[in-house]
Amino acid sequence: MEAARPISTAGKFVVVGGGIAGVTCAEQLAIQFPSEDILLVTASPVIKAVTNFKQVSKVLEEFDVEEQPKTMLENRFPNIKIIESGVKELKSKEHCIVTGDGSQHVYKKLCLCAGAKPKLICEGNPYVLGIRDTDSAQEFQKQLTKAKRIMIIGNGGIALELVYEIEGCEVIWAIKDKAIGNTFFDAGAAEFLTSKLTAEKAEGRIAHKRTRYTTEGRKKETQTTAGAGNMGSALGPDWHEGLNLKGTKEFSHKIHIETMCEVKKIFLQEEFRISKKKSLPFPRDHSNQSVTTDNEVWPVYVELTNEKIYGCDFIVSATGVTPNTEPFLCGNNFALGEDGGLKVDAYMHTSLSDVYAAGDICAASWRPSPVWQQMRLWTQARQMGWYAAKCMAAANLGESIDMDFSFELFAHVTKFFNYKVVLLGKYNAQGLGSDHELMLRCTKGHEYIKVVMQHGRMMGAVLIGETDLEETFENLILNQTDLSSYGEDLLDPNIDLEDYFD
Numbered sequence: 001m002e003a004a005r006p007i008s009t010a011g012k013f014v015v016v017g018g019g020i021a022g023v024t025c026a027e028q029l030a031i032q033f034p035s036e037d038i039l040l041v042t043a044s045p046v047i048k049a050v051t052n053f054k055q056v057s058k059v060l061e062e063f064d065v066e067e068q069p070k071t072m073l074e075n076r077f078p079n080i081k082i083i084e085s086g087v088k089e090l091k092s093k094e095h096c097i098v099t100g101d102g103s104q105h106v107y108k109k110l111c112l113c114a115g116a117k118p119k120l121i122c123e124g125n126p127y128v129l130g131i132r133d134t135d136s137a138q139e140f141q142k143q144l145t146k147a148k149r150i151m152i153i154g155n156g157g158i159a160l161e162l163v164y165e166i167e168g169c170e171v172i173w174a175i176k177d178k179a180i181g182n183t184f185f186d187a188g189a190a191e192f193l194t195s196k197l198t199a200e201k202a203e204g205r206i207a208h209k210r211t212r213y214t215t216e217g218r219k220k221e222t223q224t225t226a227g228a229g230n231m232g233s234a235l236g237p238d239w240h241e242g243l244n245l246k247g248t249k250e251f252s253h254k255i256h257i258e259t260m261c262e263v264k265k266i267f268l269q270e271e272f273r274i275s276k277k278k279s280l281p282f283p284r285d286h287s288n289q290s291v292t293t294d295n296e297v298w299p300v301y302v303e304l305t306n307e308k309i310y311g312c313d314f315i316v317s318a319t320g321v322t323p324n325t326e327p328f329l330c331g332n333n334f335a336l337g338e339d340g341g342l343k344v345d346a347y348m349h350t351s352l353s354d355v356y357a358a359g360d361i362c363a364a365s366w367r368p369s370p371v372w373q374q375m376r377l378w379t380q381a382r383q384m385g386w387y388a389a390k391c392m393a394a395a396n397l398g399e400s401i402d403m404d405f406s407f408e409l410f411a412h413v414t415k416f417f418n419y420k421v422v423l424l425g426k427y428n429a430q431g432l433g434s435d436h437e438l439m440l441r442c443t444k445g446h447e448y449i450k451v452v453m454q455h456g457r458m459m460g461a462v463l464i465g466e467t468d469l470e471e472t473f474e475n476l477i478l479n480q481t482d483l484s485s486y487g488e489d490l491l492d493p494n495i496d497l498e499d500y501f502d
């Protein structure tokens, strides 16, 4: 075995990961310590840069995200040095990391921002695809151009985006829940959105401003080689915009949803033939077709826990993520969250001395504000990366620091089914038990507004459509204004809430 080669002995600030969390952290450290070298070690040849950042309100933010060659970051911040290499080991007692070529880099403070990877329903099956980075998205698109039918498993962000975007291909969407989009909505919002799945996609794109994703700065030579090892940075908002998500057929949407089921077994073609089981054709309408058999031969078959079997060209496992902790665990006694993330305290500090973590890799384990929760999102990766740098700097200078304001209120702006979607606070009454009430206002095809109330105070909200209510609701939740006297008037469209509260 090759001996480890120490190349740097003076402890530096070291950041691992070239995604939003790592890059934001490195940038902030570079600003705070202009005369020190900041080392960014990343397995991907491109980095993610936040551009056009705009604080829209107290906690809502908008920004574009660009995939750029690493030299662009080094040019912007001459004191950031980037090493393109996967970290293979952390020696926390010696305060050093070991990169792929065996080089050791000593740190005084380290921030781990290695992101997460798709948690697939089945590892090692070539017909089961996960979508995480540019390469996996391109592979998915390539497969889709040859596909007549695919199966999507999972009911979160990726599944929601895919079922709306895919055209010219039958989609069987299998979800564990009763209604679609369980990580973002309740059944009411799901019903509001479902009509869009059957409508032809004739309408134009809405023009509201939201976080955008671009690979404009990505040069050809920077195409990642990381795909095989799932080492690229996570995609983000509008990732599918440049991809033509069209199958082989000439229709628009053709989606069948199987609710309250999971995958029981996956058969390859030959295995399925031998099993003598029968698969179902694509259900056309509500008539009971389940007795007929599909005569097509498919590369892969999925048996669901509701006993139905469908054949398809391939399966997308959009079933969440697992934090990328593996290279850092050996020999280090990290405290881990239930989801396998590195537990961080209110200063983004892990359980190991001088080791911080931010973004998808970490599990927030401080006592959160009553209206904040962690979700593995781009906005939180940026906020955590920024705040981790502030905490590292404060610890280095022996100063104290207050928790950043962005962790006071959960706020997420996104787009599903061509609607603007804003989620605030405990938007799904998470953790509130039965001690809460909901207020709704819904105009079909136009807007869906749900607020979660507890003891006369607003705890969360889901705003779908151009409601223009986000800033007012943000204030109401943050200030915990007593709204008991307003009752149902709170959502009366004839009452201008801004006049009342702003």
Ligand SMILES: Cc1cc2nc3c(=O)[nH]c(=O)nc-3n(C[C@H](O)[C@H](O)[C@H](O)COP(=O)(O)OP(=O)(O)OC[C@H]3O[C@@H](n4cnc5c(N)ncnc54)[C@H](O)[C@@H]3O)c2cc1C
Pocket (backbone or CB within 6 Å): 016, 017, 018, 019, 020, 021, 022, 041, 042, 043, 044, 085, 086, 087, 088, 113, 114, 115, 116, 131, 132, 133, 157, 158, 226, 231, 232, 233, 234, 235, 236, 237, 238, 239, 324, 327, 358, 359, 360, 361, 376, 377, 378, 379, 380, 381, 414
């Ligand atoms: C398809 C898709 C769509 C999404 N859409 C949205 C959205 O609309 N809105 C939203 O808010 N969020 C969205 N997200 C989530 C968002 O992209 C992530 O939460 C966020 O990008 C995580 O950032 P990160 O910096 O923590 O991790 P990542 O972006 O995963 O970056 C991790 C970095 O670490 C590097 N790395 C990994 N292992 C090592 C190692 N051992 N050594 C060195 N470097 C390593 C990787 O190369 C990479 O550069 C989406 C995610 C996906 C996959």
Ligand SMILES: NC(=O)C1=CN([C@@H]2O[C@H](COP(=O)(O)OP(=O)(O)OC[C@H]3O[C@@H](n4cnc5c(N)ncnc54)[C@H](O)[C@@H]3O)[C@@H](O)[C@H]2O)C=CC1
Pocket (backbone or CB within 6 Å): 121, 153, 154, 155, 156, 157, 158, 159, 161, 175, 176, 182, 183, 262, 263, 317, 318, 319, 320, 321, 375, 376, 377, 414, 415
């Ligand atoms: N617009 C947005 O905000 C978007 C955000 N994202 C983010 O990207 C990341 C990855 O997205 P997703 O994979 O969609 O994760 P997710 O966490 O959003 O959703 C995972 C879904 O898979 C389901 N699931 C988990 N295990 C399962 C199993 N064994 N069988 C069937 N279903 C199972 C869960 O119930 C959940 O519905 C997430 O962090 C997500 O928040 C992704 C796309 C869009």
